[in-house]
Amino acid sequence: MRLRPYLLLICLALVWGVNWPVTKIGLRDLPPFSYGVVRVITGLALVVGVLVARRGLSLPDRRDVPVVLSVGLVQMAAAIAFMNLALPLVSAGRSSILVYTMPLWVGLFQLPALRASGAARQVVGLLIGLAGIGLLLNPQSIDWGSQGQLLGSAALLFSAALWAVTTIQLRRHDWHGTPFSLMPWQLLIALVPLGVFAFALEAGRAINWTPTAIAAVFYSGPIATAFAYWLSQSISRSLSPLATTMGFLAVPVVGLASSWVMLGEPLTLLDLAGAATTFVGIVVVSTYSRAAAAGVDPVIALPDQMETVAPDV
Numbered sequence: 508m509r510l511r512p513y514l515l516l517i518c519l520a521l522v523w524g525v526n527w528p529v530t531k532i533g534l535r536d537l538p539p540f541s542y543g544v545v546r547v548i549t550g551l552a553l554v555v556g557v558l559v560a561r562r563g564l565s566l567p568d569r570r571d572v573p574v575v576l577s578v579g580l581v582q583m584a585a586a587i588a589f590m591n592l593a594l595p596l597v598s599a600g601r602s603s604i605l606v607y608t609m610p611l612w613v614g615l616f617q618l619p620a621l622r623a624s625g626a627a628r629q630v631v632g633l634l635i636g637l638a639g640i641g642l643l644l645n646p647q648s649i650d651w652g653s654q655g656q657l658l659g660s661a662a663l664l665f666s667a668a669l670w671a672v673t674t675i676q677l678r679r680h681d682w683h684g685t686p687f688s689l690m691p692w693q694l695l696i697a698l699v700p701l702g703v704f705a706f707a708l709e710a711g712r713a714i715n716w717t718p719t720a721i722a723a724v725f726y727s728g729p730i731a732t733a734f735a736y737w738l739s740q741s742i743s744r745s746l747s748p749l750a751t752t753m754g755f756l757a758v759p760v761v762g763l764a765s766s767w768v769m770l771g772e773p774l775t776l777l778d779l780a781g782a783a784t785t786f787v788g789i790v791v792v793s794t795y796s797r798a799a800a801a802g803v804d805p806v807i808a809l810p811d812q813m814e815t816v817a818p819d820v
Contacts, residue, residue: 512742512746513746513754515738515742516742516746516754516755516757519735519738519742519758520755520757520758520760520761521761522730522731522734522735523731523735523758523762524603524757524758524759524761524762524765525761525762525765525769526726526727526731527594527600527602527603527762527765527766528600528762528765528766528769528772529727529731530542530590530591530594530723531595531599531766531770532723532769532770533719533723533724533727534591534594535719536714536716536717536719537714537715537724538705538712539591539592539595539709540588540704540708540709541705541709541712542591542724542727543584543587543591543701543705544698544701544702545728546587546724546732547583547587547694547698547701547732548698549724549725549732550728550729550732550733551691551694551695552728552729553729553733553734554687554690554691554733555691557733557737558687558688558691563687563688564688564691565684565688566692567684567688567689567692568683568684570681571680571682571683571684571689573676573680574676574680574682574689575689575692575693575696577673577676578673578677578689578693578696579692579693579694579695579697580696580697580700581669581670581672581673582670583696584696584698584699584700584701585669586669586670587697587701588701588704589662589663589666590602590606590663590666592659592662593660593662593663594659596653596656596658596659597649597659597660597663598766598772599762599765599770600762600763600764600766600767600772601648601649601660601778602659602663602762603758603762603763603766604643604759604762604781604782604785605640605643605660605663606663606666606670606759607667607755607756607758607759608636608640608664608667609667609670609674610671610752610789610792610793611633611636611637611785611788611789611792612667612668612670612671613674614629614632614633615629615671616671616672616675617629617675628791628794629792631791632788632789632790632791632792632793633788634788635784635788635791636784636785636787636788636789636791636792637788638788639780639781639782639783639784639786639787639788640785642777642780642781642784643778644660645777647777648777648778648781687736687737690733690736694732742754752789752793753790753793756786756790759782760782763778763782
């Protein structure tokens, strides 16, 4: 039983890490917003089915409406949209690392609330993390002459920053419903903007329902969204925030490795150095410091690991 949460953490890292190359493959046959719509619908169907079977489907408490909206619009709709728009332009492995820089931005946004001693550790971690991002984005790693690669990388970093803002909100929220009971409403909220953009921008565009595309959708929806969210809840209730945060760093590692295996993306020493440096920065930012004495917990939990959801992304 003591090993169970760690085994689940390994399973979750594998599911979310592999989802990056899987989504990139699926986007070869489906436009980005349409892919997001079918991903959310298939994930929603499974979540509703489980809640109905457990007689747990109910309207959210009005006091939970702010987090339903923020998770649905930011951690689901916006994150899925940025992910799907960027993946055709940026390698899947690098994309997973850029999105999982989210703890760095949480640390940055929390700096004004920290005492000097706590802020010093955060600043060191942020500088290390930013150095890692610089290695990942330097001209030898990506083509600066390609506007698409630069825009795609910027979109992923912006998505991580948005994720960080809602993470801070969710850590301070007084929950009245369980995260899983709120998930169908969050998915419904996410479906609205994704559906609007799909209809407005992708109406008439060809969708090739190849076996590969269908498999990618069902992996991203029921498995990487619904099932993985259940895993994240089980883990967050069993392990400390620090343990889960450190464990979630395995997601981009799996993303890099699976993208190399499934897509043939090259793994250069510069990529590995950038990833390692970024992870060191996240570890420094995420560990406990004397800032806790000021009433601020600097341990940063990834949104999927907290009492809420993200798409994973």
